[in-house]
Amino acid sequence: xxxxxxxxxxxxxxxxxxxxxxxxxxxxxxxxxxxxxxxxxxxxxxxxxxxxxxxxxxxxxxxxxxxxxxxxxxxxxxxxxxxxxxxxxxxxxxxxxxxxxxxxxxxxxxxxxxxxxxxxxxxxxxxxxxxxxxxxxxxxxxxxxxxxxxxxxxxxxxxxxxxxxxxxxxxxxxxxxxxxxxxxxxxxxxxxxxxxxxxxxxxxxxxxxxxxxxxxxxxxxxxxxxxxxxxxxxxxxxxxxxxxxxxxxxxxxxxxxxxxxxxxxxxxxxxxxxxxxxxxxxxxxxxxxxxxxxxxxxxxxxxxxxxxxxxxxxxxxxxxxxxxxxxxxxxxxxxxxxxxxxxxxxxxxxxxxxxxxxxxxxxxxxxxxxxxxxxxxxxxxxxxxxxxxxxxxxxxxxxxxxxxxxxxxxxxxxxxxxxxxxxxxxxxxxxxxxxxxxxxxxxxxxxxxxxxxxxxxxxxxxxxxxxxxxxxxxxxxxxxxxxxxxxxxxxxxxxxxxxxxxxxxxxxxxxxxxxxxxxxxxxxxxxxxxxxxxxxxxxxxxxxxxxxxxxxxxxxxxxxxxxxxxxxxxxxxxxxxxxxxxxxxxxxxxxxxxxxxxxxxxxxxxxxxxxxxxxxxxxxxxxxxxxxxxxxxxxxxxxxxxxxxxxxxxxxxxxxxxxxxxxxxxxxxxxxxxxxxxxxxxxxxxxxxxxxxxxxxxxxxxxxxxxxxxxxxxxxxxxxxxxxxxxxxxxxxxxxxx
Numbered sequence: 027x028x029x030x031x032x033x034x035x036x037x038x039x040x041x042x043x044x045x046x047x048x049x050x051x052x053x054x055x056x057x058x059x060x061x062x063x064x065x066x067x068x069x070x071x072x073x074x075x076x077x078x079x080x081x082x083x084x085x086x087x088x089x090x091x092x093x094x095x096x097x098x099x100x101x102x103x104x105x106x107x108x109x110x111x112x113x114x115x116x117x118x119x120x121x122x123x124x125x126x127x128x129x130x131x132x133x134x135x136x137x138x139x140x141x142x143x144x145x146x147x148x149x150x151x152x153x154x155x156x157x158x159x160x161x162x163x164x165x166x167x168x169x170x171x172x173x174x175x176x177x178x179x180x181x182x183x184x185x186x187x188x189x190x191x192x193x194x195x196x197x198x199x200x201x202x203x204x205x206x207x208x209x210x211x212x213x214x215x216x217x218x219x220x221x222x223x224x225x226x227x228x229x230x231x232x233x234x235x236x237x238x239x240x241x242x243x244x245x246x247x248x249x250x251x252x253x254x255x256x257x258x259x260x261x262x263x264x265x266x267x268x269x270x271x272x273x274x275x276x277x278x279x280x281x282x283x284x285x286x287x288x289x290x291x292x293x294x295x296x297x298x299x300x301x302x303x304x305x306x307x308x309x310x311x312x313x314x315x316x317x318x319x320x321x322x323x324x325x326x327x328x329x330x331x332x333x334x335x336x337x338x339x340x341x342x343x344x345x346x347x348x349x350x351x352x353x354x355x356x357x358x359x360x361x362x363x364x365x366x367x368x369x370x371x372x373x374x375x376x377x378x379x380x381x382x383x384x385x386x387x388x389x390x391x392x393x394x395x396x397x398x399x400x401x402x403x404x405x406x407x408x409x410x411x412x413x414x415x416x417x418x419x420x421x422x423x424x425x426x427x428x429x430x431x432x433x434x435x436x437x438x439x440x441x442x443x444x445x446x447x448x449x450x451x452x453x454x455x456x457x458x459x460x461x462x463x464x465x466x467x468x469x470x471x472x473x474x475x476x477x478x479x480x481x482x483x484x485x486x487x488x489x490x491x492x493x494x495x496x497x498x499x500x501x502x503x504x505x506x507x508x509x510x511x512x513x514x515x516x517x518x519x520x521x522x523x524x525x526x527x528x529x530x531x532x533x534x535x536x537x538x539x540x541x542x543x544x545x546x547x548x549x550x551x552x553x554x555x556x557x558x559x560x561x562x563x564x565x566x567x568x569x570x571x572x573x574x575x576x577x578x579x580x581x582x583x584x585x586x587x588x589x590x591x592x593x594x595x596x597x598x599x600x601x602x603x604x605x606x607x608x609x610x611x612x613x614x615x616x617x618x619x620x621x622x623x624x625x626x627x628x629x630x631x632x633x634x635x636x637x638x639x640x641x642x643x644x645x646x647x648x649x650x651x652x653x654x655x656x657x658x659x660x661x662x663x664x665x666x667x668x669x670x671x672x673x674x675x676x677x678x679x680x681x682x683x684x685x686x687x688x689x690x691x692x693x694x695x696x697x698x699x700x701x702x703x704x705x706x707x708x709x710x711x712x713x714x715x716x717x718x719x720x721x722x723x724x725x726x727x728x729x730x731x732x733x734x735x736x737x738x739x740x741x742x743x744x745x746x747x748x749x750x751x752x753x754x755x756x757x758x759x760x761x762x763x764x
Contacts, residue, residue: 043276045164045269053166053177053267057215058198063166064178064215067303067354068128068135074159075122078106090394093448100492107159111152112399113390116495118152124383125355131218134383136332138356142365143387146508149359152387153306156357157279162271165278165302169266171226173350174277174302177267178219180226181212184262189213220351224338227348230260270302278303284312293323294340297330297352304355311360311368324368331356331381362386362504388503389429393447396422399509400516411523412530414753415744416588420533421516423584424540428564429506434497436489440580442498445491452695453489506560515543528748533589534570534756537581541568574760589753590762597716597734598709602691605701609691611638612645613663620661648700663694670694710763717758 048056057064062073081104083094094104097115108118121139128134143149167174181189193199193212200209227233272278280300282293297305310324330336335349358365365384369375390396397418404410423443430446432439437453445451495502519539523531544565548558567580578586595601615637618626625634646656667689692698716723716731723731738750745753757763 041162041271043271043273045271047169047266047268049263050177050180050265050267051263054192054196057212058196061211061215064176064219066129066131066135066218067160067165068125070163070165071156071160071304071355072122072125072129074163075105075107078159080104081106081109087394087398090398091448092450093392093394096448096450096491108152108155110402111148111155112395113392114148114152114387117385117387120385124385128355135218136334137381137383138327138331138358140358140360140365140382140384141387142360142362142384144361144389144504144508146510147387147389148509149387150308153357153359156355157274157304157306160272160279160303161274163303164269164271166267167270167302168226169268170229171223173223173225173298174270175223175226175351176219176302176353177265178216179222179351180230180262180265181216182219182221183227183230189216218353220334220353221349223350224347226265230262230264232260272303277301280305281308282306282310283308284310294326294336297326297336297354297356298341298350300354301350302353304357307356307358309360309364310358311364327356328377328381358382386500386504389506389508391426391429391443391446391503393419393422393426393443396425396512400512403513403516404520407517407520409524410520411526412528412746412749413520413523413744414530414532414746414749415592416533416585417519417531417536418516419588420537420581420585421512421519421540424537424564424568424581425507425509425512427567427580428560429503431498431502432563434494436494436497440583442494443584445489445494450695451489452699454487455489455493505556507564515540518543528746530746530748532749532752533585534752537568537570537585541565541570544568571760586760586762589757593713593738593754593757593762594706594709596738597713597730598705599737601705601709605691605705608641608645608701608704609697611641612697613667613689615639616642616660616663620663644704645697645700648703649696659696667693714761714763717754717763 053063062069065073081094083091083098086094097104102115102119103122104115105118105122108114111118124134124139128137141149141153165174166177168177168180181192184192189212190199190207190210193210196212198211199207202208270277274280277299278301280296280303282291282296282305285291293307293310296307299305326336326340330352333349334352336352338348338350341350365382369378372378390399400418400422404413426443426446427439430439430442434442436442436455437445437451441451441453445453519531519536522539523529523535544561547553547561548565553561569579570582571578598604615626619637619639619642624637626637627633628635642660643652643656646652646659649659651659670693671689691701712730716727716734735750735754738745738754
């Protein structure tokens, strides 16, 4: 054996489908320490998802961190199990609440999940991740049972008194001083148990024909008479229990889709195969109705959901009897139209509404999540051109804008896109009508209420992203450019980039390409009116100005905003340091002024200095404050900072310390905005000068220009020489320093 193959046998090993086997008494004995072994499929799913944890914000891509922090402040988790389903956190939060209620034995345990969404919305991708979370999870099943039923079901064959005695024997029963039962933990676990299947009943009772030699399914030991069970009193201890790994290739995970008569798998068989795990039904309600004189196989769902069982005769006849007990998650993937048509055609639509919890899978409306999805796709390509750092950003913005409402109460579409992305814009409400509507993301309240009256006051004054979700309504995200169209566009754009002279793609080229593709779609035969409206709107968003005059449309405006920020950062590498110095000086001088003092101790000079009122007034003017308004701001600054830190601590469940040392220039939103405005204006003037005519540049400005351009092309910036020239030429032509 060569050195390269040494140890491969061990590395190629797989986990067995049956992790362990134990006797039925051993299984019962383990329940006191491991009650989760009696869990339902819903409880197993919830545990599997939560065991993987939530995304670590500090480890996430910097562009996603503001979005994840916003979600955390709103108590919306971002589970690792669904990290690949971009922008799905809100629907996943609802989905988890649904299955958490099912895990608590709520009515949701008797309902199927109906996941609706348009093509390319990601509903199948979401269910893929649900299945992935369950794949390999262990359930405890009766060995040899074709239904893989829970061993707990077997206890239903005993009387209540016998079960109480067993619970007492296991130390799972607690009695009061009067001898009455206070707590029966075994009985609690039996609340979701069902009547055992016919196979297990017939086996333990010895009803079936004697098995052939060596074929005993009830746990005969080696050398034991395989026929002895029929000659002795029935006893549940004869069963064995196996720890079975769920697998889409073996048992516990199944998929079904409608097919022509006598083709494919029947729904009852798929339900049986998915027992103890999940059965996913793809486009189930697109199935045609049953022919005259026959019954639609979808009717089996009526009993499979609410009754958590299925007639054994639905799978096979002859020796089949009674019901097959079901412990599974039933997930239907469908479009909303098919579900509504199906229910409408039923004689009693109410029985289907009761048995189905409908969740709508919207198109993604978060730019950073859309960018992450494109980036993951690009990694799969064999060869990739150079993409300037704003290519994916402008494409994602165009896609997201097509899925959002153009007009709602409050902020503009561009502002809403940024707020959905986690950017904390402070936009004052023009009316209070939003506050009167129930907010499903805040428990029906208008505000989070986590940090007291100050936070409530701020949120009632300014728009929050939850306000925008409520104002947009449930129909936002139901239509728009689908994900498949965008991935196809990204793929084609990369191919065109590889064929170009510099093997690169600029953001401007990406916008023009996407606009051309949208225009081509508008000429496609058979385009529906709804799709035509979406593409016409996107075409307008993607329109670029050919001169300095005219109205800048959505995507070009966003490109200008982002490009300006990049240029200013490249031409001012000490931006944060300067901002922090401005903030520290303002904070110290304002606080001392508020105390009535006229001097402040300066550590750098190690002496007392006069309070710099000119510095205070400069920043206050940038905030739009003067006179008494500015004076009151200085006096209340310290208490405002303390309140801001309390809000941060409350929103992150105590992760932030109430420590003044962690105040930064970005802590107070008004100060951040003012300092940024002052610095941006100063840098813009400098950029205007050094990008001008060489004859007017001095030695220092020439050096700054050279260093700044080098930074613009550095490995971290994402620009190469070709894309840098295009970006700076655009910046200069449209005078974006203004």
